[in-house]
Amino acid sequence: MASLLSSVRAGLRTGLPAECRSFVTAATQPATWTHKSLRTGVIARKKGMTAMWDEWGVRIPVTVLQLEQCQVVQVLNEETHGYTALQIGSTDRTPKNVTVPMLGHFAKAGVEPKRKLVEFEVTPDAVLPVGTELVASHFVPGQFVDCSAPTMGKGFQGAMKRHGFGGQPASHGTSLTHRSLGSTGQRKDPGKVFKGKKMAGRMGGEQATVQSLKVMKIDNELNLIYVKGAVPGVDDQFVKVRDAIKKRGDKIAPADVLPLPFPTIQPEAVKAMPRELVAKTGGSDPYVMKE
Amino acid sequence: MFSFTRTLGARLSGVTARFASTAANAAKPSYKAPASVTVPTQFKPNTKGQGLMQLIAKEEVKRMGADGRSKLFNKSHPDCLRPGDVVLVETLNSMSADKTSTFVGVLIAMDRRGLHSNFTVRNVVLKVGVEMKYMLYSPMIKSVRIMKRGEGFRRAKLFYLRDNPGRAFRLEGLVKQDKAAQAKKAAKSA
Numbered sequence: 044m045a046s047l048l049s050s051v052r053a054g055l056r057t058g059l060p061a062e063c064r065s066f067v068t069a070a071t072q073p074a075t076w077t078h079k080s081l082r083t084g085v086i087a088r089k090k091g092m093t094a095m096w097d098e099w100g101v102r103i104p105v106t107v108l109q110l111e112q113c114q115v116v117q118v119l120n121e122e123t124h125g126y127t128a129l130q131i132g133s134t135d136r137t138p139k140n141v142t143v144p145m146l147g148h149f150a151k152a153g154v155e156p157k158r159k160l161v162e163f164e165v166t167p168d169a170v171l172p173v174g175t176e177l178v179a180s181h182f183v184p185g186q187f188v189d190c191s192a193p194t195m196g197k198g199f200q201g202a203m204k205r206h207g208f209g210g211q212p213a214s215h216g217t218s219l220t221h222r223s224l225g226s227t228g229q230r231k232d233p234g235k236v237f238k239g240k241k242m243a244g245r246m247g248g249e250q251a252t253v254q255s256l257k258v259m260k261i262d263n264e265l266n267l268i269y270v271k272g273a274v275p276g277v278d279d280q281f282v283k284v285r286d287a288i289k290k291r292g293d294k295i296a297p298a299d300v301l302p303l304p305f306p307t308i309q310p311e312a313v314k315a316m317p318r319e320l321v322a323k324t325g326g327s328d329p330y331v332m333k334e
Numbered sequence: 335m336f337s338f339t340r341t342l343g344a345r346l347s348g349v350t351a352r353f354a355s356t357a358a359n360a361a362k363p364s365y366k367a368p369a370s371v372t373v374p375t376q377f378k379p380n381t382k383g384q385g386l387m388q389l390i391a392k393e394e395v396k397r398m399g400a401d402g403r404s405k406l407f408n409k410s411h412p413d414c415l416r417p418g419d420v421v422l423v424e425t426l427n428s429m430s431a432d433k434t435s436t437f438v439g440v441l442i443a444m445d446r447r448g449l450h451s452n453f454t455v456r457n458v459v460l461k462v463g464v465e466m467k468y469m470l471y472s473p474m475i476k477s478v479r480i481m482k483r484g485e486g487f488r489r490a491k492l493f494y495l496r497d498n499p500g501r502a503f504r505l506e507g508l509v510k511q512d513k514a515a516q517a518k519k520a521a522k523s524a
Contacts, residue, residue, distance in 0.1 A: 091387040094450060095394065098372065100429045100474040109386065184371050264379055265386065299368035315365040318379075321372045330428035 074168045076305040078292050082169040083306065084285025085113050085177045086133035086161050087268060089192065091278050095259060095269070097324040105259050106274045108190075108282055110266040111135075113177040116152045116160060118170055128164045129171060132157030133281060159281045169306040179266045180308040184322035186296035187255045187287035188268075192276035197247035206241040251275040255287045257322065264318045297325065375400070391448050398449070398471035406478055407444065407451055407470060417441055417492050418484020420508060421455055423468055424476040434476055437466050438509055440484070440502055442492040456495060458503040463496065481512050 076082075087108035094104050110133070117130035134157060138146060141156040149156045152173045182188060202208040202224045210222045224243070227236045253274060260269035274282055286295055286303070296303060304312070327333070367373050377393045384392075395404065405411040415421065419441045427433045439457030442465070451470040456463065468475055495502050 093387065093391060093394070096398070096471075096473050098429065100426070100472065102469065102472065107387065107390065262390075265381075265390075267386075267390070297368075297370040299370050312365070317365065317373050318376050319374055320367065321374050323370050323372055325370060328428050328430045331430060 074306050076302050079166060080168055081166045083129045083165050083171065084163045084283055085110055085181060086131055086159055087282050087284050089274050089276055089278055089280045089282050099324060099328050101329060103259060103271055105269040105271055108268045108270060108284060110177065110179055114154050115171050115173050115175045116154055116157065118173060126164060127167050128162045130160055130162050132160050134158040161283055163285060171306050177307060178313060179261050179268050180263055180313050180316065181304060182258050182261065182268055183296055183300045183303060184258055184261050184320045185300055186258050187290045188258055188270060188284050189252055189254045189287050190256055190270065190274045191250055191252040191283040192274060192280050194247045194249055194251045194275045195277055200246040201243045202241060205243060205246045255289055259322050261320045262318060263313055263316055394449050403470060407446055415441055415444060415453065416484055417444060417490055418487030419480050420482040420505060422479045422481050423455060426474050426476055438505055442495055457505065481508055
């Protein structure tokens with residue numbers, strides 16, 4: 044058993060070298076985007092927040108998301124799995140810390156073992172081959188994205204913080220119940236407290252999605268996406284980033300950057316780009332009074 | 335028992351061969367930024383010895399402080415701002431026009447926060463105390479000029495001037511002097 048494990052780990056350590064990892068090309072025919080197409084998302088790591096100034100001099104808070112060795116690990120198809128999806132893996136991991144079943148799973152794909160695996164449902168025309176690396180330029184500056192991540196844990200919290208309850212008055216006779224729930228139901232009918240009654244309890248640590256965040260900047264060398272606003276969770280958190288579902292068709296990005304790279308950006312296109320690209324806010328100057 | 339060591343070389347060579355043929359056929363693509371995208375000043379990232387956020391903050395400071403405004407907050411520079419200095423801040427009203435606004439006052443606070451460094455300037459305008467907070471690296475700030483060096487201020491934050499201003503905000507004479515000096519300079523250069 045020990046020899047099997049060691050041989051498995053030795054075999055995988057000679058796996059996909061770093062230079063070969065990047066940019067396994069896509070399908071033989073270039074896929075064309077239709078309005079029904081749904082391309083894959085990526086897994087990014089929330090690195091922190093900073094600020095930048097746009098072309099009008101307005102200060103914009105941004106969250107920095109970094110893509111770390113984000114690769115396609117498995118393709119799920121209609122025949123075998125009942126739906127079409129891509130399993131994306133992020134952040135390499137030393138094989139010594141990976142279970143043997145998972146080592147086999149990654150070996151089948153020919154990728155380094157990953158820390159995080161996430162599925163993204165796609166349309167069949169947006170399927171990418173196993174091993175394709177997803178980079179920051181999968182998104183374009185100016186487009187809208189949805190970010191999902193577990194929220195920051197807040198511990199055991201009372202109903203006022205957890206559900207926004209009003210509490211009781213601070214004075215005028217209220218005794219010892221300023222922040223409590225108050226009533227939890229009726230009387231003999233129904234004679235019980237309904238299931239799911241909002242009460243105090245553990246708050247945070249659940250998945251939340253922030254929708255329609257604008258991509259303000261792309262960094263091709265460090266694989267960074269700067270999104271406007273805040274993203275749920277703590278720093279170094281894994282964040283699911285995908286195209287905004289509430290911005291269909293032409294609304295997803297400004298007209299001159301459309302169509303979005305489909306199914307993902309071509310390696311030679313990334314090489315031709317400068318390192319950093321910044322989105323303009325557009326519209327009219329907010330500091331000039333409109334007539 | 336099946337082997338986990340897969341012949342990735344063969345698999346990859348097939349893929350790269352396909353890649354090579356398409357690359358040879360297609361012209362080398364060049365990138366032209368569309369109208370809604372700007373290409374800022376590019377730097378080469380050096381990740382050694384510092385974390386990612388420190389690196390991008392430093393690069394942004396270099397980019398936004400290209401006109402040398404970092405010296406205003408650099409203690410070892412002779413032109414550094416000090417609390418108590420009387421400063422004249424000229425700000426653009428908007429990025430699309432050249433019109434500026436001017437504010438003169440006493441520098442009562444400086445916050446060193448890297449890219450988010452800011453300073454507060456206080457003056458009494460028509461008997462009303464006014465404080466203006468400026469972000470050092472904002473593109474709307476055109477210039478910051480020291481009109482007079484502060485003397486005798488022994489604090490980093492001069493918030494006590496809100497209650498005990500003394501003669502600190504008698505700045506009309508200074509403004510007049512400065513205006514005359516500026517006019518002379520303009521006449522000389524013309």
